[in-house]
Amino acid sequence: MHGHVPSGHVAPADPFSSITDAVYRIDRRWRFTYVNAAAERLLGRRADEMIGRYAFECFPETLGTVIEDVYRAVLADGRVREFQYFYPPLDRWFEIRAFADAGGLTAFLRDVDDQHRADQQRVAELRQLGAVLEALPPATVVLTGDGRIEMVNRAWTANGEVLERSGDRSAPVGERYLDAMARYVDAEHHAGIAAGLRRLTDTRNPASTFTCDYPHQVGADTAWFRLQAARVDASDRVIVTHTDITERVRDQQALAWRASHDDLTGLPNRARLLQLIGEALQDGAGRAALLFLDLDGFKTVNDSLGHEVGDELLRQVGGRLAEQVRPEDAVGRLGADQFLVLARDCDTAEAAALAFRLQSSFSRPFHAAGISVPLSASIGVAAAAPGADRAHQLLSDADAAAFAAKGAGRDRVHVFSPGLREAARWRLEVANRLRDGAVDEFVVHYQPVVRVDTGEIEGVEALLRWQHPERGLLTPDAFLSVAEETGQLIPITRWLLGETTRQAAAWAEQGLPLRMSVNISARHFSAETLVHDVRVALHDSGLAPESLVLELTETSVAEDPTRAEDQLAVLQSSGVTVAIDDFGTGWSSLAQLLALPIGTLKIDRSLLTAAARLAAHGTGPVLAAIVSLARTLGIRSVAEGVETPAHLQMVRDAGCDLAQGYLLAQPMPASDVLRWASRVRAAGGDSCAFALRTRTR
Known part of the structure; x- marks a missing residue:
């Protein structure tokens, strides 16, 4: 211990000399009685400078601080106190623990400045x-x-x-x-x-x-x-x-749903369907089938009843299809009026049976806006080949089958066959070539139209041909349907009007005035450019309007009779003649046809053949009745498909005004028309007699 030690006595060992905490003791008169070495170092003073002295005399800065308060409390009640104290002279924080004893108190100080x-x-x-x-x-x-x-x-x-x-x-x-x-x-x-x-x-x-x-x-x-x-x-x-x-x-889920579903019907869209088809082919090891449904004549329904009704009908179609399929199957909408049905774990026979069941479900009319609307669908069926895993190929096959069903007529089911794939490739080739300017490869052949009574040459019908560089001369059946699908039909028709009116004007200058008949599609009515296109062709060629005949099928007129009537009336008032082609094949309303500004009625060859068969069985002059009706209405009649002398005699007996067919003359290039006309004139000018004489040789 620090401080005075009487002589003859050995100082006891200091118990606090080895600890790192500073320790000092004060008595109840607040005088230091003990200070260890650590306290000397911490407080910066020697023990002999502090022992026996009044604490607040040694450290006056602590007077009236928390140290005085806590120490008085410890001396008063004897309870241990622990607290932290900031000592300004050293600018540090200390942790102090004070313990009461019989003579005063003992304080332990620890430097906790860093920790504090x-x-x-x-x-x-x-x-x-x-x-x-x-x-x-x-x-x-x-x-x-x-x-x-x-x-x-x-x-x-x-x-x-x-x-x-x-x-x-x-x-x-x-x-x-x-x-x-x-x-x-x-x-x-x-x-x-x-x-x-x-x-x-x-x-x-x-x-x-x-x-x-x-x-x-x-x-x-x-x-x-x-x-x-x-x-x-x-x-x-x-x-x-x-x-x-x-x-x-x-929102993201809604966006993802909309990205994979059709907004109108809520059914899976094309992208989602392709995903489902791919999964079905993978899960079922290729055992799946696809039904491609194309609604028949839906554009007419949409245009006549309005898009709001059309949309409601499409929703009902989607709902009815979903009701008819199995729970594991999927129904989706490709767009427009086309739907798909994915039949999982299904072969060709089962898929065909499903197609006929779906077809029969359309026998019940659909109801919208308070009216009953009959609908039908052309259905293509394609079953995946064993091991097939390409969704796009199965969709392409079903599309090709639906196209074949559509081509065969309304309300048909057609099962895919490999030959349809070649047909689909051909349609793609046609579409590409038409887009890339195949019009430069088009040619026109002309088939003469003659008067039945005198055999005089009345005019020609322009027949479009495609001089394909690899496939040779192609008839319109090979490419016009694709042209219509791809939007190329109107430009082609526009070109045809210009080419044929120019040719007719050239023949007229050479002394052969002929009436030029040109076929027009229903698409020209909906585009509403027909009047303008005809006027441009007549103006550029210089051909008189009276020398132009526009031929339209009765089915094309029936698709949009109001637009047809308006535009045809304008053309007729300018002198252009309107002819209804293929009469007898469209089963349209006769009253509707007769309301149009028609100048000529062309009787289809199928009707001519049927009339000949009926006449052979003694059922009466059917053809004569048709001709008589047309004449009563001031309409000239043209018999198409006159291929035999018997046909020619029949149309004469019926009183037809005009005729055309292979007996009289086959379609020919423009360069051959003058030579043929010259030969007829050299033979007396009666093309009918000339044809009969030529046939008997």
Whole structure:
């Protein structure tokens, strides 16, 4: 012990000499009675300078401070006190523990300045972090290094209150975060969150951030949250935010649904159907079939009843198809008036049976806007070949089969065969060549039209041909349907009008005035450019309007009779003649036809053949009745398909005005028309007599 030791006595060992804490003792008169070496170093004074002296005399700056207050309390009640004290002369913080004893008290001092300042900094950081947390809109927690919740913000607390009201337990401060999250998320997402947090706290290679979207079931609804976690700088803490992204996820789900479904019917669209077909081919080892349904004449329904009614009918068609298929099958809409049915685990025979069942379901009319609308569909059927795995190929095959069904007439079912694939490739080639300027390869052949009574040459019908570089001379059947599908038909017809009127004007200048008959499609009516295109062709060629005959089939007129009547009336008033071609094949309303400004009625060869057969059985002059009706209405009649002398005699007996056919003259290039006409003139000018004489040779 420091201080005076009587002679002859050995000083007892100092019990506090080896400890690192500073220790001193004061008596009840506040005088130092002991100071150890550590205290000397800490206080900066020797023990003999302090022992026996009044404490506040040695350290007057402590008078009236917390030290005096605490020491008086310890001396008064004898209880141990522990407190921290900032000593200004040393600018440091100390931890002091004071113990009462019989003579006064003993104080232990420890320098805790570094720890205290670190704690203060941590508190300040936490206070600042807390302020930041409260400013964050998402529910946010701060986790300690061992994964416990250390701090939360108001949004987290509010969410906890909502959870408690719904029967769930909230996550308070002190609970392990992953234990709490286990109550809110499924096992798969919980495992992902746990792995992400481990990466954040891994000191070997800590990640900087971690993000995870997870669902949370709230009653019958599913909410979605985005968890974003990051380490707090220079700390083992982790801050985790939970942002409600339910609306965003629902919007994304709605966008994804719209991207894969048809807006009108709600059925899968083309992209989704191709995905489903691919899955069916993979799952069923190629055992699947596809039905391609193309509604018949739906454009007419749409145009006549309006698009609102048309849309309602399409929705009803989709619903009826869905009712007819098996639960494992899928119904989708390709677009416009085309639907697809994917029949899983189905062969050709089963698919064909399904097609006929769907076809029969159309026997019941559809109802919209208070009216009953009959609809039918042409259906193509294609079953996947064994081992097939290409969805696009199966769709192409079903499309080709539907095209064949459509070509065979309305309300048909056609099963795919390999030959249709070649036909589909041909249509693609035609479409590409038409787009790339195949009009330069078009030629026109002309078939003479003659008067039946005198045999005089009346005019010619222009027949479009395609001089294909590889396939030779092609008739319109090989390419016009594709031209119509691809939108090339009107430009082709426009070119044909210009070419034929120019040719007719050239013949007239050479002394052979002929009336030029040109076939027009119904598409020209809907485009409403027919009047303009005809006027341009007549103006550029100089041909008189009276020398032009526009031929239209009765079915094309029936598709849009109002537009047809308006445009044809304008043309007729200018002098152009309108002819109804292929009469007897369209089964249209006679009253409707006769309401049009028709100048010529062309009797189809099929009707001519049927009339000949009826006449042979003594059933009466059917052809004469048709001709008589036309003449009564002021309409000239033209008999097509006159191929035999018997045909010629029959049309003469019936009183037909004009005739054309292979007996009289075959279609020929423009360069041959003058030579043929010269030969007829040289033989007397009667082409009928000339044809009969030529035939008997």
